Amino acid sequence: MAEKPPRNSAIGPNGTTRTIREPVARRVWVAAGGRCTFCNRWLLDEEHTGEPVFIGQLAHIVGWDTTKGSPRGSDSMDVHDRNEADNLILICYDQHRVIDSKSLWDVYSADRLRDFKRQHEHRIKKLTELAHRDSTTVLRLVGTIHGSPVQLSQSAVNEALVSVGQHPSYALIGTDEYEIDLRKLPGEKEDAPFHWNAAVEYIRDRLRRLGALVADGTVVNIAIFPLARIPILIALGALLDDTVPAVVYPKRRGGKEAWGWPAGGRDQGFEWSVLDSGSDAPKQATVLFSVSGSIEKDRIPAEATDVARIYEIRPAGATPNFDLVDTPASVDLFSRCWRAVIADIETFPDVTAVNVIAAVPTTVAVAIGRSVNASVHASVRVYDRVEHHANYTFTLELPR
Template sequence: MTNKAPLNSAIGPNNTTRSIRDRVSRRVWVAAGGRCTFCNRWLLDDEITGQPVFIGQLAHIVGWDTTEGSPRGSDPMSVDCRNEADNLMLICYDQHRVIDSKSLWDVYTADRLREFKRQHEHRIKMLTALAHQDSTTVLRLVDTIHGSPVQLAQSAVNEALVSVGQYPSYALLGTDEYEIDLRKLPGEKEGTSLHWIAAVECIRDRLGRLGALVADRTVVSIAVFPLARIPILIALGAMLDDTVPTVVYPKRRGGKETWGWPDVGTDQDFEWNVLDSGSGAPTQATVLFSISGSIGRERIPAETNVGARVYEISPADATPNFDLVDTATSVDLFSRCWRAVIADIETFPGVDAVNVIAAVPTTIAVAIGRSVNASVHPPVRIYDRVDHEASYSFALELPR
């Protein structure tokens, strides 16, 4: 049964009501953003019929009188103060029954309810302070990884962006659940050329709208949340618009789906070395990215050694591992190192291909692609491991 009590009525035990001054009730409703302090439910429409009806209730933290049946009524708060905004919270009728149940008074103490109210109203105030200029356009890319389709909850994206003062815009969202969804493309687990080619074309097609939206200022910045194999992440980076400010968010390791950099991290620098200068003038360059793990020379395909100048990019003064890159500055330092390698390759005019063999985290994979200028640099060929095999095989060539 939907509650239809007026905005300025507080509901008590046994559905008794008490009139609250209009100024006070409006303050509570506005501060709560029209949502339940507990479950965040929207309280201005009926959830079944969609009819405009007030289904929220003004609930007392400390009961409105001191009688035995008044929830938390024995609190020392003055009775004259109990109908003021500081002692009222906006709540749905389901949650109201819970907090006023006598068996739960010890669980939902006055102090605990005050903390719920403070946190909820602070969140509403922070969110509604975000203006259009604080918006960033979300770009989520999902694929199957070794045969397992991935999921990326919108709530996790929203939480990551709001925590850094950004308002999420979904202007690039297509007709499905994500901006770029590659999960229905066949051949991912086997690493077939069909999958890589189809994935690149799908990304190109989905990013086709970006130019027009940038031109009319609908998109002013992009927040990228990618979950896919390394070759696809590198290809995504190569196809992102360099004229639009872009931030790539990492997925944190652990059970809960959380995105973004940890509160505390260590900036990691990188170095590059020439493992093999080749014989005579090199005709190709092969770059090993040993960052989340080490890549032994024995694991790379034989064709990438023929006439090749072989480089390795690795962490400076650290052992490659999955948790190495935990700050945005580390990604910038990596990009600087990678561009230095590219500059060295450019000093050898006979190099007509660059082979990339990478053991890297998501953010670094996208950064590899973003540093490549397809119109200037030789073709970049990406290799990847198939189904956890020890060696690498060719996956795709970056689009030009």
Template sequence: MLCNTYLLEGVMSGRTLPLGQVAHIVGQSTDPRSPRGGDPLGKALRDEADNLMLLCAQQHLEIDAKAALDVFTVEWLRRVKQEHEDRVRHLTALGPERATTVVRMVGSVHGNAVELSRETAAEAVTADRRFPLYLESYTRHGVEIDLRHIPGEQAGAVWNAEAAAEASRHYYRQATAVIDDAVRNRLGPGIERETVQHVSVFGFARLPLLVYLGSRLDDTVPTDIYQRHRHEQSWAWPAESGPATEFAAHRVQAGPDGDEAVVVVNISGVITSHEIPRELSGLPHYEVRPVSAQAGPDILRCRASLRQLEETLRMFFARLEREAKSLRRLHVLPAIPLSAAVALGRAHHPQVHPQLVIYERLAGSYAPTLEVGQVPG
């Protein structure tokens, strides 16, 4: 109960085994050696369900250890038991249509990592009145895409921009292969069998990889994208409060009708015109930015704002499809939150829209590092 360990499966054998132990909150005996046995609870009530907890062996030993009895008091254990039972009642009251398959992608962002455990994701989806569906093929951890073991995440950080970009492209080739494998061999079969009806996405990685992940997710499956909120140190979306932030896409520079264009997505920050690489300066130039609000790292404070941004991006791609039929490659310079990067990838249709060339700030300037989708024929 305390550690949320699954108590019907052996970690080493993988076999179904009853590993839980029944523990008493107030000791079964009034003997001084019985943990918390001096409580005035009547002896006839000590074997009742209200006084029992199901624990793993290690935590059973810990709560009954003499040196820890001042921590694991009767009051503390009763409160934890009540909170756990309330959570179970909440989850079991949800119908099967509230199940969601959790997809977690964990990497480093220029050396910085973040805690994104199975429990963290479960708490966030539970707050949305859903429960995580951990199929057998997911080893009860959902679909985890772990990029932390891939060498080269920080490669080229102190080199010139060209060398840094080449090192990053090598890293991205390995990372996208890991993403492809997880989507194709783990998430995909569940979607085909219709055991996956809803997906919840949590991602902490470099922006181009989050865009790529979004592009690989099946757009026909309802999907919620989660955002890490810095102030609360939480992945749960806050309750909706106030109007959602609106966004718009504008053409800010005309150019010759050709097969390439540039879009700057200024959401969490602002990329100015002089930061756009010189080789792109003559191309048609678009910008996506907030309406009646300043770009900033906390602009996506509610889920509705993210939905507004995703809808704006879909409308932008539809506009290009109508008005720029010769466009084949779209150079994307993103200043966006992590959740928005996933939304950008989901809004892009690889068979219809121009190929996205995702840029990243490396060694003080923006360089192309990852291509999403194929160049249309």
């Protein structure tokens, strides 16, 4: 089918049309990026057949005349200005029927439609002005948290990256909706050993493709959006290649799905201490990470405390809480503290296992894994809790 030129006619609620000057119509189509101002639907192809048919419509914010049946037509805007670009929005036919429905004229007021138009066109402009050098490869990891599958939308990822001047690239995406999707792996709620082992191997397999793209120069920056149990996040950090700059984005607390660091965050430092020195030649070390909450020692199994040197990492001058780590610098300060603990552990040559028990946010969990050199350090064993009031149990050993 031959491609038709962009439609330059506006359609009224009763199906009548009015011709819009070609330069005006072109300006509205370009400013909207060929997408519906409301639902972001691509309007240059028929969605079922893929044929190049223009399915978008130019809609008037203020109706084109002042008659009683003209949507928002009673507005004070001069009639001669109503067919100009500032009063036209690009929209799909479904949404056009909605905003022009008489029962919804108060809901979709002229001011509200102007706001939709302004936001949509601003977003399109910001996305398209990003250069290739500002591209960053998205790595999303989603899992199941205590039996409940989590969601991580592409739109939330895009919004977080565009807000910091980065263009999201989905070079890792394949046939799956997400790059690393662990939600279908069984056994998470029961802490079954096979679940954790399968998760680690699945992450390892998915990261092999990342390694190949790094090697050929396709990937130069990585933006990580993780949402899973703490042991999974620590394992992800251990498996990531340190040769590529990677930034971990936190999920903001609250009802709306939003990612990224909040404005006006405060850098938080950390300190470590030895809670129990153990024997003169301890066989294992146990590290408590009390960041988003305090680790209760009586919930730690004896296997992780017997003949063990026990450490704790806590925020300096602050009580552990969920909102404590709200800047990238805070994560860096945590990593330095954790590496200092690792250095102390290495002074005890008989230590063959390091037990990790962590109450931390996602960004810190990944940082725990990234600070460990599994090929050099002692075996790192990660514990977690099945239910809120349960004791900590062993989940996985960090891959070497």
